[in-house]
Amino acid sequence: MKADPVEPARIVVLISGSGSNMLAIAEACAKQDIDGEILAVISNKPDAQGLDKAKEAGIVTQVVDHKDYGTREEFDAHLMRAIDEYTPDAVVLAGFMRILTPDFVRRYKGKLLNIHPSLLPKYKGLSTHQRAIDAGDKEHGVTVHFVTEDLDGGPNILQAVVPVHESDDAEALRLRIQAQEHIIYPIGVKWFIEGRLQLSKGDVYFDDKLLPESGIRLNSDA
Numbered sequence: 001m002k003a004d005p006v007e008p009a010r011i012v013v014l015i016s017g018s019g020s021n022m023l024a025i026a027e028a029c030a031k032q033d034i035d036g037e038i039l040a041v042i043s044n045k046p047d048a049q050g051l052d053k054a055k056e057a058g059i060v061t062q063v064v065d066h067k068d069y070g071t072r073e074e075f076d077a078h079l080m081r082a083i084d085e086y087t088p089d090a091v092v093l094a095g096f097m098r099i100l101t102p103d104f105v106r107r108y109k110g111k112l113l114n115i116h117p118s119l120l121p122k123y124k125g126l127s128t129h130q131r132a133i134d135a136g137d138k139e140h141g142v143t144v145h146f147v148t149e150d151l152d153g154g155p156n157i158l159q160a161v162v163p164v165h166e167s168d169d170a171e172a173l174r175l176r177i178q179a180q181e182h183i184i185y186p187i188g189v190k191w192f193i194e195g196r197l198q199l200s201k202g203d204v205y206f207d208d209k210l211l212p213e214s215g216i217r218l219n220s221d222a
């Protein structure tokens with residue numbers, strides 16, 4: 001939720017890769033669908049393509065390279081310092097491929113969001129699309145969730161459900177799911193910025209109503 005109801009919300013986005021979700025959120029901010037501004041995009045990888053996308057969109061970028069630090073704790077301490085320069089209302093993980101320390105998660109708890117390419121709690125971790133295909137799942141999807149100390153543990157805010165076709169390989173499924181990511185992540189960030197989402201004792205409330213474990217589910221025919 002915004003610290004100042006007049007100023008646009010202050011958002012910091014963390015990336016490691018292509019930054020397409022970051023861009024979807026930046027575009028929603030530019031269109032004022034989200035009453036917020038991405039003040040900085042921070043990457044742990046100096047060659048992340050998303051850094052170029054952010055620069056092209058006129059957003060400040062910064063690299064905190066995990067390879068420069070001996071331990072996870074040291075890296076996270078520097079990352080927190082970099083983030084705190086911007087006094088963010090929301091810290092948005094968008095393809096940020098680092099496991100975060102409990103200290104980091106606690107610091108931003110309640111304003112730390114992530115997107116994970118599965119219908120959590122199913123398929124935490126990596127290779128989610130292949131795992132859904134291998135399991136013969138008829139549906140798969142993507143989840144926007146608050147981040148807690150439990151890795152990919154939710155709790156869930158919003159999911160997009162996508163049918164799995166007989167002909168799908170992991171790449172085909174990934175592409176259809178990513179199209180949904182670009183729809184639901186800006187929605188999740190918008191709701192958060194508007195103060196409609198609350199994390200309380202591990203549960204998510206939307207407009208003061210407790211959400212089910214899945215979060216709000218949107219179906220896609222894609």
Ligand code: GRF
Pocket residue numbers: 015016017018019020021022050094095096115116117142178181
């Ligand atoms: C997305 O598939 C997201 O679900 C996962 O990492 C990927 C990031 O893609 N957490 P991008 O960098 O936003 O293009």
